[in-house]
Amino acid sequence: MTATNRVKATIPSAIRSPSDIVLCSMKLKEGTDRKTLSRFGDDVWDLDPVIFHVTARNAFRTIDFTDIVCPVERLTAKEYIFAWLNERLPDRTGRLRPLSARAALATLRQFMAFVREREGRFDAALIDQDLLDAYLALQKKRSVLPTRVGACLRPAAQLHRLARFLTHGGLDFVPWNGTPIFKVAGCGGRPYENMTPRIPEPVIGGLLRWSLRYVELFSTDILAARDELDSLEVAYAARPRYARRGSVEGRLADWIERRRQAGRGIPVWNEPERMGGICDAIALDQRLDGHV
Structure with missing residues (x-):
């Protein structure tokens, strides 16, 4: 405000x-x-x-x-x-x-x-039914649908x-002694009875039997499957954070492979011994065929 x-x-x-x-x-x-x-x-x-x-x-x-x-x-x-x-x-x-x-x-x-x-x-306080009737007549003179008059x-x-x-x-x-305003406006009423054709008894009977079968026979298995799925989802959400991204070794191997496919090398120390022999270990690793 x-x-x-x-x-x-x-x-x-x-x-x-x-x-x-x-x-x-x-x-x-x-x-x-x-x-x-x-x-x-x-x-x-x-x-x-x-x-x-x-x-x-x-x-x-x-x-x-x-x-x-x-x-x-x-x-x-x-x-x-x-x-x-x-x-x-x-x-x-x-x-x-x-x-x-x-x-x-x-x-x-x-x-x-x-x-x-x-x-x-x-x-x-100045409004009476005669004034409302005059307003209704004014609206009906307009070139609009009865639904708009009702609005x-x-x-x-x-x-x-x-x-x-x-x-x-x-x-x-x-107003208008309680008559619905859309009826006052001239809108056609809708039938309250459901006019949809009745579903044939053999059809609805088969659907009902299978519905009961789900409740009586399959419901136990459905609920058991639901419980099992819930437990799996909980276990998956609670897994260690590092497991979601893979191991360090696997991620390093993927990164090196992407650089090799791109024709790029890996920045290393000119003196491997200063890194405790890590560069030599990577270069001689059989998994990478020595290509680093």
Whole structure:
């Protein structure tokens, strides 16, 4: 967190502290220093420490609130994204994926701009079902697929779902009486029944018999082989260090052979006796045929 990354907020959050870590509930990349993580008080959040997709675009690795001029909208947006990223609620919606945070902020800002244009300012207390229906009609007039319309309706559902985590409050009513937003947008529903053709009984019967055979007959041998492999791997890892690289004699012979093939000699003393006869011993060694 740096001084240049913080914009003085005119409205403090009643829910979050400026020092709250944005990625507090997520698994971090190995080696990440928690002291460098983005804080709620920052207006640019770095999400890269929790994005493990190596092909993800850099633009999706940060989320920027500095362009939101209105302090109420900026605070609402930050609390909205923070809560959706971290809060575990007893429903099926789940938490926001870090890679989707940028898109979530964009759709929220689009919705806030619509409310501001209609009501003169953004205030969740001014939103009612009629206003949501008008926003739905506006989205359906666009040349986009129903799935995109549904994505644009998410802020309405999330402002109700995350209302208790927003200083200025969220929607105090259930949008569209609880109808799923993608159904409201006109997306076709999916059948809940599994329509995959049934596996023929002779086929599944044979597979089941062999599965039981593995458990009843082969499992003992499989577990024994696993134990033997584990013991061999432990013994291999515990072998002496020099054994991993071969003996000194063998490595010296390999080195001399490589130099001989390259047409190079070996630097030796002109007076072998000063080395205790080592040069003579090497030259007369039968393994090297005297070629040194």
